[in-house]
Amino acid sequence: MIGRKPNEARTYLRRSTGKQESGIYTHLEWAINEARKCGVRLDADRRDLDHMLQHGLSQYKGICLD
Numbered sequence: 001m002i003g004r005k006p007n008e009a010r011t012y013l014r015r016s017t018g019k020q021e022s023g024i025y026t027h028l029e030w031a032i033n034e035a036r037k038c039g040v041r042l043d044a045d046r047r048d049l050d051h052m053l054q055h056g057l058s059q060y061k062g063i064c065l066d
Contacts, residue, residue, distance in 0.1 A: 009042040
């Protein structure tokens, strides 16, 4: 993993079963809002998470998915 830059956030999303797909979107929205409140940039949105799920990626932009 490449190191993050100052004032740049990353989020780690974890799901233990396939039934938790909707939960990771909620967690992502929370992370985006918290990053905004803290004045840091999180390069991630719902489309990025969709892309990750469609392509089986575990890391993309500011998201790490487990």
